[in-house]
Amino acid sequence: MAPRRAVQLSLKKPTYAVCVVGTETLVNVHRDVPRGAKTFRVSGSSKVEVSMVYDPRWVTEPTGKAHWPLDASVDVVISVDTASKDLNDLKVKVSYFKQQEDDPLGHSMLYLTAVDVSLDVDASRIGKVKRCQRDKKTWRWGPEGHGAILLVNCDKDSRKSQKPDLYSSQPVSLDDLQDMSPIVLTCDGPDELFDRHKLVLSVSSSDSRRVRVFHARGGTSVSDYRQVLGPQHLSYHVERQPGEQEIRFCAEGLAFPDADFSGLVSLSVSLVDTVSLPEVPLFTDTVALRVAPWIMTPNTQPPLELYVCSVTDQHGSNQKFLDDMAYLALKANCKLIVCPRAENRNDRWIQDELEFGYIEAPHKSFPVVFDSPRNRGLRDFPYKRILGPDFGYVTREPLNSGASSLDSFGNLDVSPPVTVGDTEYPLGRILIGSSFPKSRGRQMAKVVRDFLAAQKVQAPLELYSDWLAVGHVDEFLSFVPTSDPKGFRMLLASPSACLKLFQEKKEQGYGDAAQFAGLRYKAKRSINELLADRRLRSDSLYVQKCIDWNREVLKRELGLAEADIIDIPQLFSLKSDYAEAFFPDMVNMVVLGKYLGIPKPYGPVINGRCCLEEQVRALLEPLGLHCIFIDDYLSYHRLEGEIHCGTNVRRKPFAFKWWHMVP
Numbered sequence: 001m002a003p004r005r006a007v008q009l010s011l012k013k014p015t016y017a018v019c020v021v022g023t024e025t026l027v028n029v030h031r032d033v034p035r036g037a038k039t040f041r042v043s044g045s046s047k048v049e050v051s052m053v054y055d056p057r058w059v060t061e062p063t064g065k066a067h068w069p070l071d072a073s074v075d076v077v078i079s080v081d082t083a084s085k086d087l088n089d090l091k092v093k094v095s096y097f098k099q100q101e102d103d104p105l106g107h108s109m110l111y112l113t114a115v116d117v118s119l120d121v122d123a124s125r126i127g128k129v130k131r132c133q134r135d136k137k138t139w140r141w142g143p144e145g146h147g148a149i150l151l152v153n154c155d156k157d158s159r160k161s162q163k164p165d166l167y168s169s170q171p172v173s174l175d176d177l178q179d180m181s182p183i184v185l186t187c188d189g190p191d192e193l194f195d196r197h198k199l200v201l202s203v204s205s206s207d208s209r210r211v212r213v214f215h216a217r218g219g220t221s222v223s224d225y226r227q228v229l230g231p232q233h234l235s236y237h238v239e240r241q242p243g244e245q246e247i248r249f250c251a252e253g254l255a256f257p258d259a260d261f262s263g264l265v266s267l268s269v270s271l272v273d274t275v276s277l278p279e280v281p282l283f284t285d286t287v288a289l290r291v292a293p294w295i296m297t298p299n300t301q302p303p304l305e306l307y308v309c310s311v312t313d314q315h316g317s318n319q320k321f322l323d324d325m326a327y328l329a330l331k332a333n334c335k336l337i338v339c340p341r342a343e344n345r346n347d348r349w350i351q352d353e354l355e356f357g358y359i360e361a362p363h364k365s366f367p368v369v370f371d372s373p374r375n376r377g378l379r380d381f382p383y384k385r386i387l388g389p390d391f392g393y394v395t396r397e398p399l400n401s402g403a404s405s406l407d408s409f410g411n412l413d414v415s416p417p418v419t420v421g422d423t424e425y426p427l428g429r430i431l432i433g434s435s436f437p438k439s440r441g442r443q444m445a446k447v448v449r450d451f452l453a454a455q456k457v458q459a460p461l462e463l464y465s466d467w468l469a470v471g472h473v474d475e476f477l478s479f480v481p482t483s484d485p486k487g488f489r490m491l492l493a494s495p496s497a498c499l500k501l502f503q504e505k506k507e508q509g510y511g512d513a514a515q516f517a518g519l520r521y522k523a524k525r526s527i528n529e530l531l532a533d534r535r536l537r538s539d540s541l542y543v544q545k546c547i548d549w550n551r552e553v554l555k556r557e558l559g560l561a562e563a564d565i566i567d568i569p570q571l572f573s574l575k576s577d578y579a580e581a582f583f584p585d586m587v588n589m590v591v592l593g594k595y596l597g598i599p600k601p602y603g604p605v606i607n608g609r610c611c612l613e614e615q616v617r618a619l620l621e622p623l624g625l626h627c628i629f630i631d632d633y634l635s636y637h638r639l640e641g642e643i644h645c646g647t648n649v650r651r652k653p654f655a656f657k658w659w660h661m662v663p
Contacts, residue, residue, distance in 0.1 A: 004023075004024045004025060004026040004077065005023075005025055005026065005282065005283070006025075006026040006027075006028055007025055007026070007027050007028065007110060008028050008031050008032075009027065009028060009029065009031065009032055009094060009108035009110060010032050010108060011032050011033075011034060011106050011107070011108055012032075014109040014110070014111055015108070015109065015110045015111070016088060016110075016111050016112075016113075017110060017111070017112055017113075018112070018113050018114075018115055018193065018197065018271070018273075018282055019078065019079070019080050019090075019112045019113070019114050019115070020114075020115055020116070020117055020271065020282070020283040021080055021081060021082060021083055021114055021115065021116040021117075021118075021188075022079070022081070022116075022118070023079065023283060024051075024077045024078070024079050025077065025078050025079065026075060026076070026077055027042075027076040027077070027078055027092065027094070027110065029042070029070075029076050029094050029108075030070065032108065033070065033096055034096045034105035034106035035105075036098050036105060037070060037096035037097060037098060037105050037106070038069065038070055038071070038097065038098055038099050039066075039067035039068060039069055039070060039096070039097045039098075039099060039100060040067055040068055040070055040094055040095065040096050040097065041067045041068065041094070041095045041097070042068075042076055042092065042093070042094050042095075043092070043093050043095075044078065044090070044091065044092040044093065045089075045090045045091050045092070045112075047080055047081075047082060047090055047114075048078055048079075048080055048090050048091075048092060048112065049078065049079050049080070049081070050076065050077075050078050050092065051076075051077045051078070051079070052068065052074055052075070052076060052077075053074070053075040053076075053077055054072065054073060054074045054075070055073060058072060058073065059072045059073070059074055065100070065102070066100055067097055067100060070096075076094070078092060078112075080112070080114040082114065082116070083114050083115055083116040083188040083189045084112075084113045084114040084115070084189055084190055084193075085190065086190055087113050087190050087192050087193060088111035088112070088113055089112075089113070090111070090112040090113070090114060091109060091110060091111050091112065092109075092110040092112065093107060093108070093109055093110075094107065094108045094110070095107050096108075113189065113190060113193055114189065115187075115188065115189030115190075115193055115197075115271065116186055116187070116188035116189060116245075117185075117186065117187055117189075117199070117269065117271050117283055117285060118131065118185070118186040118285055119136070119183070119184075119185055119186075119201075119267065119268070119269040119285040119286070119287050120132055120136075120183070120184045120185075120186065120287070121136075121148035121181065121182070121183050121184075121287045121289060122148045122149070122181065122182065122362055122363065123136055123146045123147055123148050123287070124146065125145075125146070125147075125148070125149065125362045125657075125659060126362060127362040127363045128182065128363070129182050129183070129184045131186075132146070136285070136286065136287045136288065137266070137286045137287070137288055138288055139264055139288040139289070139290050141659065141660075141661065141662045141663065142660060142661070142662045143660045145659060145660075147288050147289065147290060147659075148181055148287065148288075148289040148290075149181065149289065149290055149291075149292050149361040149362065149659060150181050150211060150251060150252065150253035150265070150289050150290065150291045150292065150361070151179055151180070151181070151252065151253055151291075151292050151359055151360075151361050151364060151366075152166065152252075152253040152254065152255065152256050152291060152292070152359060152368075152392070152394070153165045153166040153176070153179050153180065153252035153253060153254070154166055154359075154368060154392035154393055154394055155179065155366055155368075155387070155388065155389060155390050155391055155392040155393075156387050156388050156389065156391075156393075157172050157173045157175045157176040157179075157389045157390075158172035158173055158176070164387065164392065164393055165179070165252070166212070166252060166253075166254050169212075169227045169230075170214075170222070170225065170226070170227065171214060171222050171225045172222070173222060174221075174222060175389060175390075176222075177214075177222070177225070177250060178363075178364060179252065179364055179366075179390075180214070180250035180251055180252045181250065181251050181252075181289065181361060181363065182248065182249075182250055182363070183213065183248070183249040183250065183251055183267070183287075184246055184247070184248055184249075185199065185201070185238065185246065185247040185248075185249065185269055186245065186246055187199055187238070187240050187244065187245065187246075187247060188245040191242045191243065194240050196273065196274055196275050197271055197272060197273055197274060197282070198237055198238070198271075198272050198274055199237070199238040199240060199269055199270070199271060199272075200235055200236065200237055200238065200269065200270045200272055200281075201213070201228060201229060201235065201236045201238055201249075201267065201268070201269050202229070202234060202235040202236070202267070202268050202269075202270065203229045203230075203233075203234060203235075203265070203266070203267055203268075204234075204266065205234060207265040207266060207267075208229065208230055208231055208232070208233065208234055209231055209254065209255065210253065210254050210255045210261060210265055210291065211229070211230060211251055211252070211253060211254060211265045211267070211289070211291075212227055212229065212230030212231070212251065212252050212254055213227070213228050213229035213230060213236075213249050213250070213251045213267065214226065214227055214228065214249060214250050214251070214252075215228045215236070215238075215247070215248075215249050216248070217239070225250075228249070229251075229267070230254070231254075238269070251267070251289070253265075253291040253292070255291065256291060256293070256294055256394060256451065256454070256455070257291055257293055257454040257455055257456065258450060258451055258454045259447075259450035259451075259453075259454060261291075261454070262454075263290050263291045263293065263454070263456070264288060264289070264290050264291075265288070265289050265290075265291070266286055266287065266288050266289070267286070267287055267289070268284055268285065268286040268287075269284070269285050270282075270283065270284040270285075271283040271284075290659075292359045292360055292361050292658070293359070293454075293455035293456060293457050293658060294357050294358075294359060294368055294370060294394060294451075294455055295357050295358055295359070295360070295427060295455070295457060295458065295653070295654070295658060296355060296356075296357045296412075296414040296428075296430060296458060297356065297357065297358070297414070297651040297652070297653065297654070298413075298414045298415060298416045298428050298479055298488075298651075299416070299478065299479045299480060299481065299488075299591040300416040300479060300480075300481040300487060300488050301651035301652050301653070301654065302593055302651060302652045303332055303334040303591075303592045303593055303649050303650075303651055303652075304334065304335065304649075304650050304651060304652055305334065305335045305336075305337050305649070305650040306325060306328070306329045306332075306334050306335070306336050306337065306590070306592065306647060306648075306649055307337045307338075307339060307350050307647065307648040307649070307650070308321075308322060308325045308336070308337075308338055308339070308350065308646060308647050308648075309338070309339045309341075309344040309347065309348045309349075309350050309378070309646065310322060310338050310339065310340050310341055310344070311341055311344065311346045311347075311348045312341060312346070313346045315634065315635070315638070315639065316634060316635075318348065318635040318636075318646075320631070320635075321630070321631075321632060321635045321636070321646070322338060324597070324628075324630045324631070325597070325630075325647065327628075328590070328592060328595060328597045328628055328630070329592065331592075331595050331626070331628070332592035332593050332594075332595040333593075334592050334593075334649075339378070339381055339385070343378075343380075343381050343384075343385060344377050344378050344381060345377035345378070346377055347376045347377025347378040348635070348636070348639075348641075348646050349376075349378070349408070349410070349641060349645050349646060350378060350381075350646065350647065350648045351408075351409060351410045351474070351644055351645050351646065351647060351648050352372065352374055352408030352409055352410045352472075352645060353371070353372055353374060353376070353378040353379070353381065353382065353408075353409070354369050354370060354371050354372060354378075354381075354382045354386070354409060354648060355369070355370045355372070355409040355412055355648075356368075356369055356370075356648065356649070356650040356651065357369075357370055358653045359392065360653060360657070360658065362657075365653060366390040366391060366392060367390075367391055367392065367650060367653075368391075368392035368393065368394055369382045369386045369387070369391070369392070369393055369394075370394050370395065370409070371383065371393065371394070371395035372395075372403070372407060372408055372409045372412075372448075373395070373396065373397050373398055373403040373407050373445055373447075373448065374403050374407055374408045374409075375403065382395075383395075396445070396447040396448050396451045397447065398445040398446070398447055399447070401445075403445065404442050404443075404444075404445075404471075405442065405470055405471050405472075406433055406434070406442045406443060406444045406465070406466070406471045406472070407444055407445050407448065408472065410470070410472035410473075410474045410475075410641075410644065410645050411432065411433040411444060411465060411471060411472040411473055411474070412430070412431070412432060412444075412452075412473070413430070413431040413473050413474060413477070413478075413479075414428045414429065414430050414431060414458060415428040415429045415431060415479060415490075415558055416428050416479055416481075416487060416488040417487075417654075417656070418558045418559050418560070419559055420556075420557065420558065420559035421559065424661070425458070425459060425558075426654075426656045426660075426661050427457050427458050427654055427656065427658060427661070428458055429458055429459050429460065429461050429557065429558060430452050430458045430459070430460040430461065431460075431461055431463055431473055431477075432444050432449060432452070432460055432461070432462050432463065432473070433462075433463055433464075433465025433466070433468075433471055433472055433473040434462040434463065434464065434465065434466065435464070435466040436464050436466060436467075437464075439466070441466035442466050442471055449462075456663040457658045457661060457663060459663070461553070461554075461557050461558075463477075463550050463553060463554070464546060464549055464550055464553075465550075467543070467546040467578065467579055468578060468579050468580075469575060469576075469578035469579060469580050469640065470580075470640055470641070471578075472645075474587075474588055474644045474645065475493070475581065475585055475587070475588055475642075476492060476493040476547050476550070476587060477490060477491065477492055477493070477550070477554075477587060478490075478491045478587050478588070478589055478591065478644070479491065479591070480591055480596065480620065480623070480625055481591070481593065481594065481625075482623045482624065482625075483623075483624050484623070486564060488564075489564060489565070489566050489623065490554065490558075490560060490564060490565050490566070491565075491566050491568050491587050492547055492550075492551060492565055492566070492567055492568065492587070493543075493547060493568055493570035493572075493581075493585065493586075493587045494544070494547070494567035494568060494569060494570060495540030495541060495543050495544045495547075495570060495571055495572060496540075496541070496544050496567070497567040497568070497569045497570075498540070498569035498570055498571050498612075499531070499537065499540065499571075501569050501611065501612070501615055502527045502530060502531055502604075503531060505527055505604065505606060505611055506527050506528060506531060510527060510604065510606045510611075511526060511527045511528040511531075512526050512527070512528065513526065513527055513604035513605060513606050513611070514526045514527075514604055514605075515527070515530060515583060515602065515603060515604055516583070516602045517602065517603075517604065517605045518602055518605070519602050519633060521634070522602075522633075526604075527604050530571075535573075536571065536573055536582065539572055539573045539574040539579065540571050540572050540573075540582075542574065542579075543572040543574075543579050546579075551565070566619050566620070568586050568587050568616060568619070569586075569612055569615055569616070570582075570583075570585060570586060570587065571583065580640060581637070581642070583601050583602060583603070583612075583637075584599035584600060584601050584602065584632060584633060584637045584642060585599060585637070585642045586598050586599055586601055586612070586616055588641075588642035588643060588644040588645060589642075589643055589644055590643050590644055590647045590649065591649075592649065594624055594625050594626055595625075595626045595628060596620065596625055596626065596627050596628060597628055597630050597643050597647070598616065598627055598628065598629050598630065598643070599629070599630065599632050599633075599636075599637060599642045599643050600613070600629040600630055600631045600632070600633070601613065601629075602633065610629075613627070613629050630643060632646070
């Protein structure tokens with residue numbers, strides 16, 4: 001119920017008032033009272049509900065023909081549940097008495113006109129507007145929560161426009177309207193009432209920068225819609241037509257949640273008395289809406305599209321790699337999208353340039369690409385080629401400094417859904433590579449980290465990746481899906497596991513088997529030589545300590561046990577105190593369902609098989625996964641990257657609805 005409005009009565013003349021359906025109105029029976037009156041009685045029309053509010057400890061409810069005492073704390077509250085057909089068709093009569101006598105000393109008459117005014121959104125989150133009886137002013141998380149959801153209208157439904165739809169003050173197409181959230185204004189009552197009263201839709205100044213509301217008048221074509229609230233439009237006089245009981249609007253989000261925006265906006269409608277000066281709002285109804293967050297998808301989600309760049313430069317063509325990706329995509333029943341050289345300008349690192357995610361409301365969902373601030377050859381690809389109908393775009397750019405290597409989105413990952421103690425993360429947790437705590441090393445740009453944290457639904461976790469030359473989390477960790485109850489395993493690069501494997505092979509008599517066998521352009525090194533290389537061992541054990549530090553953080557923050565982690569053999573070497581993969585980094589793989597595209601490590605060949613490949617197969621294939629080793633040595637590894645760095649995957653959104661969680 002809205003706060004009660006008080007109506008003052010008079011003995012000398014009737015009082016006329018407007019009562020809003022569903023609200024309570026306080027009738028002041030004490031202001032104008034006949035001399036000598038001690039009691040009163042209230043009667044009203046059949047459609048008026050009269051309630052007496054009192055404290056039973058001090059006031060006894062009258063029985064029979066007894067009246068209510070005037071000298072006690074007794075309030076008269078009236079309400080109606082349907083709109084009037086005519087002006088002043090409802091009445092309330094208050095009679096005053098000296099004691100409990102039958103003859104009244106006087107009467108006060110109140111004539112009411114009931115009007116039904118209500119602003120409603122999809123507060124029940126069922127995909128359509130339903131009259132809401134809950135507290136519409138609030139927005140609540142959880143499966144039993146309530147409150148409507150706005151999508152940031154960041155796709156581009158018009159082929160004529162070069163910008164996302166949110167930059168247009170008019171809907172660009174009928175498809176554009178489908179991205180918007182419906183709003184219904186109920187305004188039922190006698191037409192004559194609205195000659196003296198008006199309906200005003202309003203938004204606060206701060207919220208006007210984050211939401212835009214459209215109203216269609218005269219028809220349902222796009223040209224009939226016009227902006228009524230939003231930037232530079234704080235209020236709108238709603239023009240009600242005779243007999244009109246419902247007026248429909250639609251709203252779009254203009255900004256994602258961020259450091260300076262919680263994601264919540266409010267809209268209000270007021271019934272205003274235009275005769276009084278100044279004009280007085282008789283009633284205000286307010287609804288709260290939350291802008292849908294941008295959500296990342298982990299490797300455990302089914303793949304929809306695999307992106308890779310076609311390049312030809314001083315390092316040669318990557319056509320063989322493209323062929324391998326085509327084979328992998330075919331096996332995984334995933335669409336392959338090749339970004340041509342004209343669009344990537346020989347920038348092959350498509351994982352670093354962008355991250356795929358999505359936004360969702362009960363009425364609509366579509367993918368949204370997050371463009372990183374790295375801005376190299378692929379700089380224009382997300383905006384010019386991915387942005388389109390039902391495919392949105394968002395970016396964040398540092399204001400005062402250029403991007404570092406850690407701003408690339410190979411340094412951005414997300415875990416599968418996890419439970420940590422009593423806390424559930426049904427959409428997983430975002431993982432960001434950073435410097436060691438309290439050090440002054442490299443970090444991802446604050447504007448990006450703030451944006452990710454503000455989405456709330458995937459609580460970001462910062463890891464230590466600054467020990468790497470490139471500095472990305474995808475160089476030492478990955479996740480793969482499994483069909484068991486856990487649903488996934490976390491893969492960690494492990495120098496210790498690699499040294500242990502090589503030691504075992506040496507003891508089995510294979511010490512002369514050579515790393516990089518089969519590579520014409522790389523000097524071979526036997527297992528014996530590698531194990532005797534003190535610097536390589538020292539470098540790799542240092543890296544192991546860095547990975548182990550992350551391992552403990554990940555176990556604690558993702559609720560993982562040792563059984564949930566698989567150590568993938570990998571060696572690293574240090575250059576200028578920063579680590580690089582000694583051979584192709586197998587953790588830096590692309591995951592397409594149960595098919596894994598893994599960098600071919602060119603490990604020692606024993607009995608005709610690469611022992612590193614065999615070890616990885618032994619670890620992963622019992623989980624129902626298929627390991628496909630792909631040669632990326634010249635095309636990617638030699639350039640300080642691997643398969644994951646050179647690919648990107650758009651995945652199926654979660655079935656879980658983000659608004660059902662409690663962050």
